[in-house]
Amino acid sequence: MTSQYKGVFFDLDGTLADTAPDLVAAANLLRVARGLAPLPYEILRPTASAGARGLIQGAFGYDNNHPQFEELRDEFLSNYEKNICVHSKLFEGMNELLHALEKEQVLWGIVTNKVERFTHPLLKLMQLHERSGAIVGGDTTPHSKPHPAPILKAAEICQINPTDCLYVGDDLRDIEAGRAAGMKTVAAAYGYCGCDEPVSAWGADYIIDHPSDLHAIVFGV
Numbered sequence: 252m253t254s255q256y257k258g259v260f261f262d263l264d265g266t267l268a269d270t271a272p273d274l275v276a277a278a279n280l281l282r283v284a285r286g287l288a289p290l291p292y293e294i295l296r297p298t299a300s301a302g303a304r305g306l307i308q309g310a311f312g313y314d315n316n317h318p319q320f321e322e323l324r325d326e327f328l329s330n331y332e333k334n335i336c337v338h339s340k341l342f343e344g345m346n347e348l349l350h351a352l353e354k355e356q357v358l359w360g361i362v363t364n365k366v367e368r369f370t371h372p373l374l375k376l377m378q379l380h381e382r383s384g385a386i387v388g389g390d391t392t393p394h395s396k397p398h399p400a401p402i403l404k405a406a407e408i409c410q411i412n413p414t415d416c417l418y419v420g421d422d423l424r425d426i427e428a429g430r431a432a433g434m435k436t437v438a439a440a441y442g443y444c445g446c447d448e449p450v451s452a453w454g455a456d457y458i459i460d461h462p463s464d465l466h467a468i469v470f471g472v
């Protein structure tokens with residue numbers, strides 16, 4: 252099995268790992284602390300695409316200009332930090348794909364908008380930290396996705412040309428960033444897909460419904 256790609260980079264939340272259960276739990280704790288009922292998981296799941304900002308918007312309807320936003324965000328992040336990897340796990344089929352990439356010496360890495368303070372501990376708990384060829388968080392470079400800088404940084408760390416790489420993500424901003432970095436892009440339709448535009452309109456080179464669909468794209472079989 253050979254691949255036309257030298258590197259495959261993944262968005263973290265909603266693409267590589269199913270982190271929404273812990274993110275939603277941290278948001279619902281804010282509601283319960285204020286005497287409100289927790290919201291159903293299915294309602295809050297798509298908001299995990301946009302991290303703390305998305306979950307606070309989903310749980311309270313407040314954007315980042317709301318006077319209570321900062322207090323809620325700080326409490327949300329503190330809740331999340333304490334229980335960052337209770338239910339979070341790789342999506343089904345992803346570990347097999349990572350093993351196949353490692354076996355064929357295709358480098359893989361993570362480019363997320365999650366800030367490093369949370370990205371590194373989570374990946375350590377998931378035992379992915381040592382396996383990943385590059386880990387770039389939302390605050391690793393001066394810009395986060397949809398800017399291409401974090402994706403270009405990952406290719407630079409791996410010393411591979413961006414045009415020899417694939418970027419996989421579950422949000423429009425992932426596809427925009429991957430394209431701007433010169434990579435081929437894959438839209439993960441099984442992910443949180445929290446933006447307004449349908450996946451088919453993101454301009455991705457490929458759309459997948461399951462992580463195992465990546466085998467055919469990466470290895471052509």
Ligand SMILES: O=C(O)COP(=O)(O)O
Pocket residue numbers: 262263264265299300301302303362363364365366
């Ligand atoms: O935390 C976020 O803003 C989203 O993280 P992601 O880029 O890994 O989906």
Ligand SMILES: [Mg+2]
Pocket residue numbers: 262263264265266300420421422442443
């Ligand atoms: Mg995502």
